[in-house]
Amino acid sequence: MPELLLSKGRVLVVDEERLVRQQLAKLIAGCGFKVDVAASAEAARKKVEGNPYDAVFMDLMLRRVGGAELLPQILRIRPDLSVVVMAGDGSLETSINAVKRGALYYLIKPVEQGVLDGVLRNCMERSRLLKQMAQLKQTTLQDDLTTAFNRRHLDAYLGEELERSRRYGRTFSMLFFDMDHLKTVNDRYGHLAGSRVLREVAQLIQDKLRKSDRLFRYGGDEFVVTLPETGAEGALRVANRLRRAVRTYRFLATEGWTVSLTASFGVATFPHDGSSQEEMIRVADQAMYRIKIKSRDGVATREA
Secondary structure, eight states: OHHHHHTOOEEEEEOSOHHHHHHHHHHHHHTTOEEEEESSHHHHHHHHHHSOOSEEEEETTOSSSOHHHHHHHHHHHOTTOEEEEEESSOOHHHHHHHHHTTOSEEEESSOOHHHHHHHHHHHHHHHHHHHHHHHHHHHHHBOTTTOSBOHHHHHHHHHHHHHHHHHHTOOEEEEEEEEETHHHHHHHHOHHHHHHHHHHHHHHHHHTSOTTOEEEEEETTEEEEEEETOOHHHHHHHHHHHHHHHHHOOBTGGGTOOBOOEEEEEEEEETTTOSSHHHHHHHHHHHHHHHHHHTSSOEEOSOO
């Protein structure tokens, strides 16, 4: 089975009967996979939450929480997971219902080695393709230099987020910021150092944001931060916190230098400052520009 050995993955076996668990786990491990086992639905959920499984083999007739109930719970945790359900009978209705709920396969116990080989191979191939698709999608959304989201994704995301805020009556804010005097870094240390600073800025800012917030590289040394469900006061607090983080950070330390920089921030909040993405960007950009020509290292809104 050289193909399977080259396509090693991680599999969870869920069955209340210890002997069944052990036998199936042994067969799967013999094919070159790492195997975990769970004796209950609760244990299975915890394992799926904490481990990157490629496939789950689960008994459909679990007593406390049946496999039919566990199946959608697992897929809510990991929608991309390949779930194989097993039962002691071959009821057509049962198998159809399992597939409708999201099962990839319906197997009759005991599972034969030949059937198991084919199912494992297909599960791993599906897992590989899904990972490739996710990586490709991420690549098309990311800025090549900083790994922040790119300008193209900003245009699509802002439209969706503003529509969501409009529909549910929620506030939404965005920050437009620009690095002050980055040209001096390029002039003194070279453009590669300037590029390194941009990467460090992006990482610094991303580490300070919530999971729901997003960082986009707008162009050059300009960035946009989106803040869902955040009003003007909250956005000002975030902007000042990020501004202080930039000011106190020492850039290019790994290169043997300690470069101090600052950033200028503009803030716009929906719906007060605009009802479209173009308006929001314009207001935040103009606010940031007023700081640039006035003092730098500051935060401004439409009014101030």
